[in-house]
Amino acid sequence: METKKGKIIVICAPSGSGKSTIINNILDAGDIDMQFSISATNRAPRPGEQHGVHYYFMSTDEFREAISRDEFIEWEQVYPGRYYGTLRSQVIKAADEGHNVILDIDVKGALSVKDIFGDQALTIFIKAPSLDDLRERLIARGTDKPEVIAQRLAKAEYELDFARKMDAVVVNADIDRAVAETRSLITDFIARD
Ligand code: 5GP
Numbered sequence: 299m300e301t302k303k304g305k306i307i308v309i310c311a312p313s314g315s316g317k318s319t320i321i322n323n324i325l326d327a328g329d330i331d332m333q334f335s336i337s338a339t340n341r342a343p344r345p346g347e348q349h350g351v352h353y354y355f356m357s358t359d360e361f362r363e364a365i366s367r368d369e370f371i372e373w374e375q376v377y378p379g380r381y382y383g384t385l386r387s388q389v390i391k392a393a394d395e396g397h398n399v400i401l402d403i404d405v406k407g408a409l410s411v412k413d414i415f416g417d418q419a420l421t422i423f424i425k426a427p428s429l430d431d432l433r434e435r436l437i438a439r440g441t442d443k444p445e446v447i448a449q450r451l452a453k454a455e456y457e458l459d460f461a462r463k464m465d466a467v468v469v470n471a472d473i474d475r476a477v478a479e480t481r482s483l484i485t486d487f488i489a490r491d
Contacts, residue, residue: 304393307400310408311424312454314436316470332398335388405460409417422485423464
């Protein structure tokens with residue numbers, strides 16, 4: 299009998315929308331068979347981030363080489379000079395073996411993955427209640443300099459436009475409710491044929 303392929307769950311959101319908290323919460327609960335797809339990037343690790351756990355951190359040259367070896371399902375220049383890509387090795391084998399895979403990628407990447415995987419993929423957009431709210435969260439997080447926060451907010455405004463192209467949108471006004479809502483979207487989708 300042929301193994302049923304795993305599903306591809308794509309979570310995208312402007313940074314500061316609570317996306318990582320939602321993903322970690324769902325993965326840590328451990329009741330859904332799901333693997334996190336570790337992306338590659340040429341950006342520097344933030345404090346506490348580990349190579350091979352949060353990202354595969356690469357130099358720009360290494361990233362370019364990976365592109366030329368066709369190692370990515372999709373890749374994007376998410377911020378000027380900053381590249382991020384979904385590695386084939388993180389997604390295809392796991393899905394073919396029947397495991398579900400969850401991706402945390404930007405809006406353009408999400409649409410590319412949807413194009414490739416079609417009904418096997420579910421795209422979920424996590425939205426902060428407002429841009430002001432998002433600004434406050436980014437400041438409170440304290441990981442980015444003011445110019446980086448400004449860059450992320452501009453990007454967020456642009457990304458909000460993409461929300462309507464996703465399969466589902468979750469508004470994160472309350473983190474527990476947002477986790478519950480995202481989780482039920484995922485479990486319903488996984489249960490489908
Ligand atoms: P950060 O630098 O905050 O970790 O990520 C910045 C943005 O890049 C986030 O929106 C994140 O979802 C996105 N991103 C991370 N990995 C990938 C990837 O493999 N492909 C694409 N297209 N975007 C990614």
